[in-house]
Amino acid sequence: MPRKARRSGVKFIEDEGNRSLTFFKRRSGLFKAASDLSALTIARVVMVLECENERFSSFSTPKADPIVDAFLSGDAPPESDTTEKQKVVIINLQNELFQLEKDKVMEDKRKKENMLRTKEIQETSRMAKYVYGKVEDLDATELNEMYHELSRIEQEINDRLPWWRSMPSNVATLPKYFPYAPSQMSFQ
Template sequence: MPRRERRLGIVYIENNKERDVTFYKRCFGLFKGVADLSALTGARVAVVLEAKNGKIHSFGTPSAKPIVDAFLSGTTPYVDKVKDAKIAWLQSEVARLDMENPIEDKRKEISIQHMKKIQDENPGMVGNLIFSKEEDLSLEDLHKLFNDLSRVQEDIRSRLPLLHHGHEAKVGCNSMKSSMLPLESLSYDHLHTTFFSQHYSSSGQDVDIHTLYGGLR
């Protein structure tokens, strides 16, 4: 029977991000344990933590401040049940949000890294071109993007009924007349010229579209 690996025990976490996530997770567990202890025994409990970055976290039932003040002064803390109930609820919400924010930031960071990894592994994907900045696209990139979008248009046109000139298209409760040309009447030259014209006019470049288009053929 194989021997089970021995646990290394509790050691300092060197990675900054992993250490922050662990801190907030353990804080949440500690605060929950304090709340449970107070609910079960009626004890007033206060916890004060100082993170490595110097940020102070506190949690109390119902509030940490009067308990700490009473401890330092040696007096009995003032009790106001209504106020204490509101403070307890607000502190529980603050504690919950403090726990969720770093975890959510970590998830977003992982999602962004995953998306970048997919784009790096698939450099030919049209999505890489669509989400790129205009100044980063070359003429070859624009030509490829146009061809890919044209294929998408052809696929959509094959699945949807044609919308002819003069027909009404209803959207929700409103109807509007289509001023669009029939899809079958849009030529490659028309779409190609329009696409490059819009791109270079929006980027402020003075380019002869017909000269540019002729160079791409």
């Protein structure tokens, strides 16, 4: 599979919406990198970002106050009050978060592939167009075909389920012999 061409440089994004989206995505990447650095090296990390509208975003592990105070005063930061057991828990939680983010990316990828597959099927199959399409997108001939197909399905249901015909059209209850009828269900 050929690689995508890399960007030749970084330039200012003129469109405010795209710039805001890029900031959000890059900020998430920076915070993830800081989290990974902390997990791998047990380093204490503080990161503060200010966006265009003067809103701040911050990330710290484990606590920002002692690190910021030490930085501003020029002193060595005090020893962390987290125990080894707490550090192990933090690392495990960070690893779990990483796995969840990875799973979410894979799920999003599957959803996107399914949407593309559905769209492809919809474009190639008339029945799929009826099932997945919008009524507004169908012309009169297609609507007529859809009506006849639904009528055929209704007739097939009536042939297979004789009890269905005897029900009044405005009542949507299940027959008593139906295996999942609410009157037969018991909650213990």
